[in-house]
Every structure is written in structure tokens, then in C-alpha cells.
Amino acid sequence: MNCKTRLDPASLDALAHDLDQLRLAINSQVGERDARHICRVRGTAQAAAISGRGLLMFGFGPVSWVLGVLSLATAKIVENMEVGHNVMHGQYDWMNDPTLNSQSYEWDIVCDGDHWRHSHNVQHHDHTNIVGKDHDYGYGMLRLTESQRWSPWNLLQPLWYLLLAINFQWGVAIHDIKIGRYLKRRMGKEEFRQRMRPFLRKAGRQLFKDYVLFPALAFWQWPRVLLGNLLANLIRNLWTNAIIFCGHFTTDAHTYSREEVRNESRGQWYLRQIQGSSNLEGGRWFHLLSGHLSHQIEHHLFPDLPAPRYAEIAPQVREICARYGIHYNTGSFWKQYWGVLLRMARHSLPTRPRLAAQGS
Numbered sequence: 001m002n003c004k005t006r007l008d009p010a011s012l013d014a015l016a017h018d019l020d021q022l023r024l025a026i027n028s029q030v031g032e033r034d035a036r037h038i039c040r041v042r043g044t045a046q047a048a049a050i051s052g053r054g055l056l057m058f059g060f061g062p063v064s065w066v067l068g069v070l071s072l073a074t075a076k077i078v079e080n081m082e083v084g085h086n087v088m089h090g091q092y093d094w095m096n097d098p099t100l101n102s103q104s105y106e107w108d109i110v111c112d113g114d115h116w117r118h119s120h121n122v123q124h125h126d127h128t129n130i131v132g133k134d135h136d137y138g139y140g141m142l143r144l145t146e147s148q149r150w151s152p153w154n155l156l157q158p159l160w161y162l163l164l165a166i167n168f169q170w171g172v173a174i175h176d177i178k179i180g181r182y183l184k185r186r187m188g189k190e191e192f193r194q195r196m197r198p199f200l201r202k203a204g205r206q207l208f209k210d211y212v213l214f215p216a217l218a219f220w221q222w223p224r225v226l227l228g229n230l231l232a233n234l235i236r237n238l239w240t241n242a243i244i245f246c247g248h249f250t251t252d253a254h255t256y257s258r259e260e261v262r263n264e265s266r267g268q269w270y271l272r273q274i275q276g277s278s279n280l281e282g283g284r285w286f287h288l289l290s291g292h293l294s295h296q297i298e299h300h301l302f303p304d305l306p307a308p309r310y311a312e313i314a315p316q317v318r319e320i321c322a323r324y325g326i327h328y329n330t331g332s333f334w335k336q337y338w339g340v341l342l343r344m345a346r347h348s349l350p351t352r353p354r355l356a357a358q359g360s
Helices: 009-027 032-058 062-087 113-126 152-166 168-173 179-183 189-217 219-248 266-275 284-289 296-301 309-323 333-346 353-358
Strands: 279-281 330-332
Touching: 009 266, 009 309, 032 062, 032 189, 032 219, 062 219, 062 284, 113 189, 152 168, 152 219, 152 333, 168 189, 168 219, 189 219, 219 279, 219 296, 219 333, 266 296, 279 296, 279 333, 296 309, 330 333
Parallel strands: 279 330
Antiparallel strands: none
């Protein structure tokens, strides 16, 4: 595992200046091309959803069923990753399109949009990989650093991870409800009910749509539609979980303590985003299906830039990192995912005293 890079104040200021200049240069180019991209991708996702649902509802035989499942799963992945996630970051607010407004967009997932905007845009991106403040770190289920207290519960981390991956949209959905706080009596019943209401409304609509409405519309073969919708959601859950975990929890992704980020400068914030993130290498379609979160480093540096721009600026970000001696954490999907699994397995066991002093 690569050690954290430590920079002196002058180097940190220079790093911040270089990245700020890069952001200004790219932001000045944002315009029509980016608008065409998001509209085209949204249309593609909608067409794939119509095609998938049509094949499931009106097709016959295993071939049309498999094609329907894959088409619907692709639609859900693209809508969640390239459209929903990026729109809700405010990447396309400049278009003044009410259907692409970051504050009102609702995606095809059981997680309420407002809950996600708070837990992700605020808590995660402001406090990336700060143990105890970034509640996305381990999702309250997994121990991924020696800084987290070990318990016998952690011995079953492979099982907890499998359950989280299969039900990932639900894990994301309940994240901002803070169920743990309620169970520990750190939250009153009224506040808990208020947090639950948006989740129950959104989850109810999603469940009704996928598991009641569309199967009922194809009542003559409703089991085919029901099972197809279930499998499409499962594929989406497994894929999004893998991409997100690869972007945050590889062996070379560093964590930070609250003390380390006290009075953090802009340069230190940039450095933390780089060292707490991991990139994935692949082709154009791979980047699209990942919502360009395959460029997690660039996304954490500039979360409100249109995501397709990340591939353009990645070589420049990498060059800046090399200039300051900062490790640019990138690799193939399987290399990075294997690193995630190794990290999870390592921290499922009690920390040995020697390792505890080294941190993560």
C-alpha cells in the first residue's frame, strides 16, 4: 500500500492553484456539447427501459426474456449512474432545464432524492474518507481501516458485504435515516418518523411500479415480468455497488482522522480527495455505464463538472499528481475490485498491535 504524501504549505498552495486553474479552464468550455450528451444519454436510457419492459411484457420464450432483463438493467444503470447521480450533483443546472435540476430530480431507485443529496453531496463529498464523519465509509456495516473499532460482528464481513451488494439501493436509501442513532436512543421518535416518511413514500412508489403495476399490465404472464424486474434491479445493484466500492475502498485509498483535517486548507482538501479515491481503466462504454465514476479522483476534485469531462482532464490531473509526488491510484476493474476484497478481508480480523500503529 502506498503511503500518504505529505506536502509543505507552499506546495499545498501551489497544488490548489494548479487544480483551480484546471477547473476554470474546463468550466469555460462547458456548453452545448455537454447539453447534447446528457439529453442523448437520458433518451437512450428511456428507450432501453421501454424496450426492456416491452420485451418482458409482450415477448415469449427465454431469449426475449433475457434481452428484456438486460435492456431494463442497462436502462436502470445508465439512469442511476450517468443521469441521476450527475444531475443531482448540479452538473447540468446551468442548462436551466427543470427536468435536469439538481434540487428536484428524482431517480429510478428507492432512495429519496433529498436524502441522497444530503448524505452524499454534503456529508460524503465534504468529509471524504474522514473516519467518523464520512458515513459512506463502510456504510455502517463494514470495517475497512484499523481506525474503526473491531467487533466479532466484523468476522462475517464477507456475508454483510454480499447482502449489501445484493440490496445496494436499499442500503443507499436508508443511509440518511440514521437508524443506528435511533436504535441507540440518540434520536427521538418524532425525528425518526420525519426521516422515514420520504423513504417510505419513495420506496412504496418504486415497489408498486416494478412489482405491481407492470406485472399487472401483463397479467397473462405476470410471473415473467415480476421476475424480470427483480433480476434487472439485482444486476443494477451489483454493478453500482462494485463501481462505487472500487472508487473508494481499494488498498491504496487512504483514510483520515478528524485531527488530520483540522483547519484544513484548500490544498489539503484537494490532496485528501486524490488520496482517498481510486480510478478504473476502461473504454468509452465502461466509463458511461459507471457514470464516469471510473474517474473517481476527478469526480471528487470537481463534483459539479459534467462527468464526461473527467476523461479529458484525467491526463492533466495525473501529470499534476506526478509533479507533486502524489500517487495517482488507478487500475483495471478486476485489480481494483480485488483490492477492495482484500481490504475487507484484512479488516474483518482483529487488529494486531503492530498494524494499529501504522494506520491505514
